[in-house]
Amino acid sequence: MLIKHTDLDLETAILLDRVQKHKPISAEAVKMLRSKNLVEGRKNALIVAKSIAQATEQEADYTRAKGFSDEFCMDLIEKAVNEHGSLSRPKIDELVSPYLPAILDEKQRFGKIGNLLTKLKHSGKIHIGPGKVWMPGPEN
Numbered sequence: 343m344l345i346k347h348t349d350l351d352l353e354t355a356i357l358l359d360r361v362q363k364h365k366p367i368s369a370e371a372v373k374m375l376r377s378k379n380l381v382e383g384r385k386n387a388l389i390v391a392k393s394i395a396q397a398t399e400q401e402a403d404y405t406r407a408k409g410f411s412d413e414f415c416m417d418l419i420e421k422a423v424n425e426h427g428s429l430s431r432p433k434i435d436e437l438v439s440p441y442l443p444a445i446l447d448e449k450q451r452f453g454k455i456g457n458l459l460t461k462l463k464h465s466g467k468i469h470i471g472p473g474k475v476w477m478p479g480p481e482n
Contacts, residue, residue: 361390
């Protein structure tokens with residue numbers, strides 16, 4: 343990357359390497375990298391920016407780290423529930439987990455999926471049926 347981006351100094355390159363390896367960096371370093379648009383995400387879950395991922399041919403890693411949008415995940419859940427008639431929470435977790443940001447731990451993934459299910463429920467697209475399975479449409 344340094345060959346392609348000669349404007350990056352060695353310190354910045356080392357900091358980006360630490361971000362890619364999920365090693366801690368100082369708050370000042372985070373601020374500096376953000377000001378140069380080289381990183382994205384929260385301080386405890388930083389990832390290199392899309393431009394850096396593209397320059398280093400790590401687009402797939404970037405997409406896995408960033409995860410897919412809430413809309414994509416909710417559409418996936420809604421389509422699966424409609425297609426199968428009903429789905430249990432463990433099946434929904436199994437379906438959606440690969441599309442969530444890689445940095446999330448199991449507890450965070452569970453909470454994120456719960457939030458997505460709640461949004462779908464409030465919009466009337468799915469509801470909880472007998473046996474605690476998710477079913478298509480609003481609750482009757």
